[in-house]
Every structure is written in C-alpha cells, then in structure tokens.
Amino acid sequence: MREISLSEMPGLVGTEVGVSDWIMADQSMINLFADATHDHQFIHVDEERAKAESPFGGTIAHGFLTLSLLSAMNFDCVPKVREQTMGINYGFDRVRFMSPVKAGTRVRGHFTLTDARFRGAGMLMTTYDVSVEIENEKKPAMTATWITIVQFDPKDRPEGV
Template identity: 80%
Template sequence: MPREISLAEVESLVGTEVGLSNWMTVDQPMIDAFAAATNDHQFIHVDPVRAKAESPFGGTIAHGFLTLSLLSAMNYDCLPVIREQTMGINYGFDKVRFMSPVKSGTRIRGHFTLAEARFRGAGMLMTTYEASIEIENERKPALTATWITIVQFDPKDRPAGV
C-alpha cells in the first residue's frame, strides 16, 4: 500500500526514487484487449503463430502504447498518496522512448523518480517523474519516459512559504 505524505513533504523527495511498483504480467489476453480497444491488430501483437514464424521477437509483443499506459496502474500501486490531493491530472510526456519489446507472458514493473515538483497557481502542484518500466530478467528497460502530472488541491491547503 502506498504511503501517505503531505504537500509540504513533496519538495524534499525531488531527486529520489519515490516508487517501485509490484510486478505485473503482460499476457496475450491483455494484449488482445488493447488491440481491440485501439483497433491495432498488427500480427506481431495478436497472432502468436505468425509472430513466432515471421518476427524477430519469437512470439507476440505488447503494443508500445499498452506498455506506456500501464504506467498509470503502476503509479497507483506505488507512488505516495498526497494527503491534500483532491484530483490528479495526466498532463503529458516530454519524452518517451521504447527501448525493448515486452514479450507476451513477461512481467514488468515501474520505477518512478521525482525529478521536479513546483507549485502552479493557488491549487496546483506540477510533478515531473523520470519513469522506466523494467522487464523481469532483461538488461534494458521496456521504456523510459519523462511524465508530467498535476496534483489538484484546495488552495487553503497550500504549505506556507511556497
């Protein structure tokens, strides 16, 4: 269960790894569901027989965007909960790189380092994470990303002096 912190504590965590998620398995049913949701049915994702015969991966692989989207679940699994937060908003990415394919049936987990935290307006904290997704028993990560989120909170809860 993620720990709970206050808004006043966030700045002291800049530069540290603030979260390491649990392992999750990316299996073929998950890949197939993502293919159906995005209408991306390329054979390297959804046809195990053809992918084994015709691709360099030895079988099917997850869509890069599926792997990227799993950062949200990993975030909820391990990042500290900010006590004063009323809502979180995905602001976007400054950089995403797909480093290694995630083969069907493998396990992955997320690493999150808080790179920046700055208050914007009366009730917003913008946070930037250097995130990566590790593939179990692989040297290279599945992806690396610079992820920006916004923490909404009641302006009366803003720490004094910031």
C-alpha cells in the first residue's frame, strides 16, 4: 500500500489516485448481503425465478452491496495518509446505479480525488469521484461523489494550511 503525507494530498486533486483490485460479486456474497439487510427480493436471491422473470437473465447484486464495497476498494488502492489516526465516512453528494452487477461478475473501483480541504484543527475533508467498473462491460455499475474525513493529530497539520 502506497503511503503519502498530509501535505501531498492537495497536490493530488484532479488525479486518479487509485484503481482497486477486482472483487467477485458471487451469489454467496449477494445472499449474505440479503440476509444482513433483509432485502430478499427475488432478483437478488432466487436464481431460477430471476432467470425466468427478470430482464437481467439471472440474479444481480443489490445496488447497496456495490456501494458498500467502496470501503474495501478504497482501502485496497487509495494511498494511506501517514498521519491519519482514523478515516470517517462523511457521506455522498450523488450516487447513481448505472448497470446491474450480475452474480458471478467482478467489479473494481476507480477513485479520482476532486477536493482536499483542511477543516478544523485535525481534519482533512476529501472528495472523490468514484466509478465502479464491471469487468468486460462498457457502462459502469455505479458512480458516486464520496466525501470522507481524514482525522489526524493537529500537531501534524502541515505549515501554512
């Protein structure tokens, strides 16, 4: 995992800072997510019915499952900030589910840093444009604008910011 300093973050704005490894969205993962969220709609968990009745030709991952994989994708490829004591999800300005993720396909995340602003004594607010690619598909599964906070000890704040 690549590591960078707090002072380097603003200079990365406008660049793709990482592309994650592929993650397999298999039926087992989809079923576990359905159990965790109590969302057992047939298009996710009933392979025979989904094949016969849905326009997708089989089961698909929940959109929120795809969204939830962003944390793992981020951890996999976005540089770790050396001074960070913790990371916090702040939220999303926009999430769009563009294409279904069919069971048994792989997805990966692309992260472009669009903003990095120091806020308060020990916080750096970061904004990423994220796209989740489906292997061998042109259209992404999902796009989002994701806001996170890098928490750090105020004594580590770079001079002049």
